[in-house]
Amino acid sequence: MTVLVFLDPAHDDGTVADASRPQLMATDLGATRGDGIFESMLAVGGTPRKEQAHLDRLAASAAALDLTVPGAGAWSRAIRTGLREFAAAEPDRTHAVVKLIATRGVEGAGSATAWVQVSPVPASTLAQRATGLRVLFLERGYDSTVAQRAPWLLMGAKTLSYAVNMAAVRYARAHGADDVIFTSSDGKVLEGPTSTVLLAYDRDGRKTLLTPQLESGILAGTSQSALFAAAKEQGWELGYGPLEPHHLLEADAVWLISSIRLLAPVLSLDGQDLRTSTALTAELAELVDRFV
Ligand SMILES: Cc1ncc(COP(=O)(O)O)c(C=O)c1O
Structure with a gap:
């Protein structure tokens, strides 16, 4: 109820x-x-x-x-x-x-x-956390510097005007995917319609966690922020964009993170399978559990 x-x-x-x-x-x-x-x-x-x-x-x-x-x-x-x-x-x-x-x-x-x-x-939200997501890149139609030029677009605010975000998710579902990562007109990775993008590189034991930079007009994710704080304490290196689609394709793992669904692994982007890492997902999920 x-x-x-x-x-x-x-x-x-x-x-x-x-x-x-x-x-x-x-x-x-x-x-x-x-x-x-x-x-x-x-x-x-x-x-x-x-x-x-x-x-x-x-x-x-x-x-x-x-x-x-x-x-x-x-x-x-x-x-x-x-x-x-x-x-x-x-x-x-x-x-x-x-x-x-x-x-x-x-x-x-x-x-x-x-x-x-x-x-x-919703049960469907919990299922996506466990099974992972097939994601499409979709254009948002703005460049990554518009937030600074045009405050009336309310880019970093969580407004009730989510019809476009929901339409993007419906478009993804109609095209065989589960969710969306928006890209800017100048080719930068932005965010999901209801989530923040995260990616990790694990090179010779040096682990780096990356997310797009806030200046690109995305919402400041409270989950990303709490996870970054916890990961830093565990010795992870942290980085903030600008990120382009190839960074996600080359990463050792990509996730969408948000307050209700929490950490959901991205399995594919535009139909191309991504690397996934059970170990990295388990390690970060454990850190998420600490603030949940
Ligand atoms: C556009 C957008 N980006 C990112 C997020 C993730 O934010 P949080 O981790 O605070 O839930 C949300 C959450 O709904 C969102 O709507």
């Missing part, structure tokens, strides 16, 4: 709402213009993971959109209310997806609509 908790200045812990009933005004700018922001985080055993990183990124997205949203304390209290309700309704589920959503609000009202949604982790 899905639990909804609306953030409400009159109720400190938020107001629980029935997810099987309409709860949003049809004139909410989140619905009519996709004007809003969100976060998706994993909760395990009733505790949200990387909560502060998600709250920080929500605040950064809000700033990029010039959107006034409730403060971190109000979000945290609503998250706890949601997780408590979820645990009562679904006592056997250890894992949950916690979404934080804020829109520009009802037309003319001038204040944000904000709510927390707690729901089960």
